[in-house]
Amino acid sequence: MNKTTLLLPVALALAACTQGPPAPTPTGPTPPPADTSAPYVADSATLAGYHWRLASATDAGGGRIDALFPGGDHVLTLTFADGRVSVSGGCNGQGASYAVGDGGKLEIGQMMSTQMACEPPLMDADSAIATLLAQPQEVHFEEDTPPRLRLVAADGSTTTWTGEATAETRHGGEGETVFMEVAPQRIDCHHPMMPDYKCLQVREIRYDDNGVKQPPGEWEAFYGDIEGFEFRQGERKVLRLKKFDKPGPVPADASSIAYVLDMVVESELTR
Structure with missing residues (x-):
């Protein structure tokens, strides 16, 4: 008989004698895996x-x-x-x-x-x-x-x-700061989608490098909206606005420019 064949059962028996008792099976609930996620920290x-x-x-x-x-x-x-x-x-x-x-x-x-x-x-x-x-x-x-x-x-x-x-987030950029004076009364104007529409009457205001107001531009009808601005009859206002180019295609009856109120610079009640 081959000696290797005789030695194999003996080796297996010795290995079985040296092994300890099997580890006990846990009886409690299995703990959930650790949560490695963390809330996003705002910058x-x-x-x-x-x-x-x-x-x-x-x-x-x-x-x-x-x-x-x-x-x-x-x-x-x-x-x-x-x-x-x-x-x-x-x-x-x-x-x-x-x-x-x-x-x-x-x-x-x-x-x-x-x-x-x-x-x-x-x-x-x-x-x-x-x-x-x-x-x-x-x-x-x-x-x-x-x-x-x-x-x-x-x-x-x-x-x-x-x-x-914010307006910058919605319109995808910083925008241009402009100043606009709003007259205290609306004026008649033709709006293709809104009969009897009355426009704001506005003119551009400029300031020099020292903050001195320059002669204003000409009055003109303003067909659009100014986000955040509420017109009140009889109030003249100078507004600081952010001017944005609207991204993407714009409907034919809409302006390609968005104006957003930044601050009311002047306000005056008129009769």
């Missing part, structure tokens, strides 16, 4: 792409921060641009410098404010948002429709903001 470009309207606010204990909701049509809104954040929707306009550091920490500088006096809920909202934003904030962006911004303050307070795309 300055993402913040600047939207106007952020306050949707919810809770303190560290989960209670609603009522002071941040003054009521009526007043909704606190954050706007980020050129390294600064502005706050609107309360009584006063507020603003400060800001930076987003490593790990998505939002740091806001000393808040500056206009000094108007309003009803207590609006004043309380100004104070509450300034106090909250004085703390470092963890910033998380939730890509949804509309997008959402979640800020978690150092004291555990959490605010959620919904985003409305």
Whole structure:
């Protein structure tokens, strides 16, 4: 008989004797795999792409921060641009410098404010948002429709903001800054799609390098719309506008240019 054939069963028997008892089968639930995903941390470009309207606010204990909701049509809104954040929707306009550091920490500088006096809920909202934003904030962006911004303050307070795309985001560029004076009365004009339509009467305003107003252009009928501007009969206004070329094909009865209100420079009531 072959010696190799005799030695094989002996080797197998010795190996079986040296093995330990089998590992016990777990009886508890299998733990879920580790979640390696993390929420998207918003950078300055993402913040600047939207106007952020306050949707919810809770303190560290989960209670609603009522002071941040003054009521009526007043909704606190954050706007980020050129390294600064502005706050609107309360009584006063507020603003400060800001930076987003490593790990998505939002740091806001000393808040500056206009000094108007309003009803207590609006004043309380100004104070509450300034106090909250004085703390470092963890910033998380939730890509949804509309997008959402979640800020978690150092004291555990959490605010959620919904985003409305800025004009630059919607029109795909920075746009050109122009100034336009709007007359206090509309004028008759021919609109191919709207009988009896009355146009705004406007003229271009220019300023020199020192900010001195130059002689205005000629009055003309304005057939389009100015986003964000509400005309009131009897009010003359000078507007600072952003002018955009609309991307893509434009209907034959529509303008290829979009005007968006940036700021009211002058306002005057006339008779």
